[in-house]
Amino acid sequence: MSPHPSAPIGVFDSGVGGLTVVRALMERLPFEDIVYFGDTARVPYGVKSVDTIRHFTAQITQFLLEKQVKMLIVACNTMAAVAVDVVHQLANVPVLDVIEAGARNAVNVSRSNSIGVIGTPTTINSNAYARSIHHLNPGVRVFSQACPLFVPLVEEGWLDHPVTRMTAHEYLRPIFVEQIDTLVLGCTHYPLLKPLLQEVAGPDIALVDSAAAMAEQTAQILAERQLANLARHAPRYHFHVTDIPLRFQTIGERFLGRSLANVDMVKWN
Amino acid sequence: MSPHPSAPIGVFDSGVGGLTVVRALMERLPFEDIVYFGDTARVPYGVKSVDTIRHFTAQITQFLLEKQVKMLIVACNTMAAVAVDVVHQLANVPVLDVIEAGARNAVNVSRSNSIGVIGTPTTINSNAYARSIHHLNPGVRVFSQACPLFVPLVEEGWLDHPVTRMTAHEYLRPIFVEQIDTLVLGCTHYPLLKPLLQEVAGPDIALVDSAAAMAEQTAQILAERQLANLARHAPRYHFHVTDIPLRFQTIGERFLGRSLANVDMVKWN
Structure with a gap:
């Protein structure tokens, strides 16, 4: 059975970071319903084994397919890095992942064909x-660097703090010597550090975050597959999480850029 | 049925940090078998909700009781802080938790009766x-501070790094103005930062970590209850974890202070 245009888009992440993608989708596709899943009880994924990440990814994919989504968006870089084939195998709907979207965006932006990528240890x-x-351009040189402290620094709210600036200099020094002109922010938390990272990187390096690129590519895919919702009702947004921890609302709203309602807690264990 | 002296001691933590307690037990009680459980698939607990932590704690307690342990040691400060009653309810064996042990130690050490405590947000x-x-001394004044970045800094291995030093100054400034003479390291990761924290705190503040205190109190409890293992065989150590992530061996051995063998992965989800 093929999906229906009135069905919601499913977006998932290991935690709240994927809400940056939801925010971009709300702006680009304001009549689409969205179902979000964030695995807040088991976040972060970036330090777990590949087997465990693949197992969790399959669980979440099944959950969203049961919600009758018409498309699946893998917002989590770590899941996209090591488990996107699991999603493709299970899903009978189009799948877009953050790495594919970010890579396409970076290749379009770079002039020097030297691209830096930062992310969690597992992604890198x-x-x-x-x-x-x-795959898009074999001539590009890629320089990558794991930045495990950026996620906790964002969650601490130290978005413009001397500790974060010193950490960024330490992590980025080895890739800046490579004459890159484009830096991919390969983790959904990193867009919140964009002003600080742009200052550390200087004006000659373009920072690429994937949220806007994903929203654009989602619009294209829905149009091509005749899955766009043509009704002009106010959309419904539904958020499922596996835990509602301390400061969840504050941190979630920081990522979503607006108030966060309609949150359900899923009990899995 | 009361437990048998030849049974193992059960130690549990949200991840690998509790291995600092295992290390102290190995040294203080070299003929006792130990079964360790670390919930590495769901670590860290310090940022999760109380309900979720209580649920996970009950699961782990049941797991270790099925291994026929003669005593349970809650090495995780976060579980001890919000779920130790869950362990007491389920267990028919003696229970010792890290907060009880650390508090007793701090009260014995302090002369000024002004004690600082640092830990994860949930513990604090x-x-x-x-x-x-x-409970031990109502006259003591306690000043506490959450330090959410210390765990990721330890796991990054930045044990003596300018970023860690700057972070420590930032976190500790508000409690140092209170004339404390004792600082409780209320998280199993923090003993690895002891040299740096001692330098930041200066020579007049005693740092209290609970691993040695727990080993001593365990020895007392086993003797009182006639549960000490009188056999003089080489002990058996068994480690159960819910994930074996990248760098698990390296990080685990850093905490245990020796090589880490006999590790089993438990599949729960």
């Missing part, structure tokens, strides 16, 4: 961005 | 150290 170790970029 | 918000210290 997977080498998924380099593969995806080389 | 629970106020469990203040309650435990006041």
